[in-house]
Amino acid sequence: MAGVGGQGTLVASETLALAVLAAGLKAKQSEVHGVAQRGGSVVSHVRFGEHVYSPLIRCGEVDVLYASERLEALRYAHYLKSGGAVVMDNRAIKPIQMPGVAETPYPDDVAAFLRDKGYEVRVVPAIDAALELGDKRCANVVLLGALADLLPLPEESWQVALKRRFPEKILDLNIRAFAQGRRFAAEATTG
Amino acid sequence: MGASVGNAIGFEKGNIGHTGSKAVGVIGDSTFLHGGIQGLIDMVYTNSSATLLIADNSTTGMTGQQENPSTGKTVSGEPAPSVDLVKLVKSIGVKFVREVDPYDMKRFRKTLRDAIKHPGPSVVIGKHACLMIREERRKHADRVPIHFEAEDCNLCKQCYELGCPATDWSDETGPIIDELQCVGCEMCAELCKPGALYGPVAAE
Numbered sequence: 392m393a394g395v396g397g398q399g400t401l402v403a404s405e406t407l408a409l410a411v412l413a414a415g416l417k418a419k420q421s422e423v424h425g426v427a428q429r430g431g432s433v434v435s436h437v438r439f440g441e442h443v444y445s446p447l448i449r450c451g452e453v454d455v456l457y458a459s460e461r462l463e464a465l466r467y468a469h470y471l472k473s474g475g476a477v478v479m480d481n482r483a484i485k486p487i488q489m490p491g492v493a494e495t496p497y498p499d500d501v502a503a504f505l506r507d508k509g510y511e512v513r514v515v516p517a518i519d520a521a522l523e524l525g526d527k528r529c530a531n532v533v534l535l536g537a538l539a540d541l542l543p544l545p546e547e548s549w550q551v552a553l554k555r556r557f558p559e560k561i562l563d564l565n566i567r568a569f570a571q572g573r574r575f576a577a578e579a580t581t582g
Numbered sequence: 583m584g585a586s587v588g589n590a591i592g593f594e595k596g597n598i599g600h601t602g603s604k605a606v607g608v609i610g611d612s613t614f615l616h617g618g619i620q621g622l623i624d625m626v627y628t629n630s631s632a633t634l635l636i637a638d639n640s641t642t643g644m645t646g647q648q649e650n651p652s653t654g655k656t657v658s659g660e661p662a663p664s665v666d667l668v669k670l671v672k673s674i675g676v677k678f679v680r681e682v683d684p685y686d687m688k689r690f691r692k693t694l695r696d697a698i699k700h701p702g703p704s705v706v707i708g709k710h711a712c713l714m715i716r717e718e719r720r721k722h723a724d725r726v727p728i729h730f731e732a733e734d735c736n737l738c739k740q741c742y743e744l745g746c747p748a749t750d751w752s753d754e755t756g757p758i759i760d761e762l763q764c765v766g767c768e769m770c771a772e773l774c775k776p777g778a779l780y781g782p783v784a785a786e
Binding site: 424430484487488518 | 747
């Protein structure tokens with residue numbers, strides 16, 4: 392699960408791990424966050440199943456890549472297995488560049504590029520949905536709802552996870568965000 | 583987390599008789615207390631002409647905004663004694679010590695230039711609470727993203743060179759403000775001579 396610092400990627404990752412536990416399975420979750428405050432790259436590995444030994448996934452073995460930002464989707468795509476799935480928001484958060492130094496252009500059509508590589512790419516308008524719901528910060532959970540469509544976890548375990556992870560005053564927002572994400576996934580597969 | 587202080591001394595000593603350029607080390611309030619004090623003692627002891635900039639934002643930003651011994655709170659938010667950084671630095675023996683609000687950009691830049699010019703060790707403490715910590719966000723809850731009037735922009739790039747994460751640049755139209763990231767601090771507006779960038783007060 393990848394994103395830019397501040398997008399709530401790690402909160403989404405924790406929620407997934409909690410949903411796994413609620414479903415009675417084992418989970419191991421690891422994260423890299425130290426240098427990511429406000430603008431750096433954030434990545435978390437989640438592995439779950441009947442038995443989980445290592446928390447880290449090797450390159451070429453990721454089943455699904457969750458990416459809340461366009462460049463981060465590209466950055467971690469090489470972790471995917473052949474034909475793996477990407478659930479991403481196409482939002483671009485441009486890294487701070489050093490003024491006066493030749494700038495690296497920000498990549499354009501990442502989704503198409505990844506589809507050409509044979510990955511199944513689902514683009515979710517997560518930040519737009521979050522703004523419609525009234526809070527940009529729940530974009531991570533909208534994307535999580537879309538991710539849930541690809542995972543074998545029952546809806547109840549997701550609801551348990553959301554309740555455990557979010558305090559009362561923002562629980563309703565996040566339940567709605569999650570539901571919206573699920574709706575996007577349903578529309579994408581039937582549309 | 584402490585390395586920058588020693589590095590600054592090393593660069594300064596290594597440059598003697600070569601480029602003659604000045605050395606500046608940058609460190610946060612938290613990491614200075616964590617591992618920067620030893621290096622600063624060495625800076626005074628070896629009479630290094632390096633400058634240390636302590637970015638005091640009253641938090642440990644990198645790892646998620648935890649409290650530290652300079653913030654006046656424990657990790658769980660209870661009141662705690664706080665280290666007086668100015669007194670600490672002076673007691674180590676640094677003669678040139680200044681504490682300035684970095685949001686007062688003119689004064690801050692001048693202080694930094696004076697510190698760099700100073701022949702012995704110098705410390706500038708840039709003190710302003712991080713805009714992302716809860717109390718600051720509450721205080722500034724009414725702030726809105728900055729306005730940009732493209733036709734007034736002279737493409738001087740001063741706003742972009744501020745290094746704000748919310749500001750991107752187009753050579754044709756000037757700054758591109760990401761409204762989702764802009765916290766409305768108006769520092770770019772302050773730098774904008776033609777007034778193309780402005781906050782709500784100026785807009786009125």
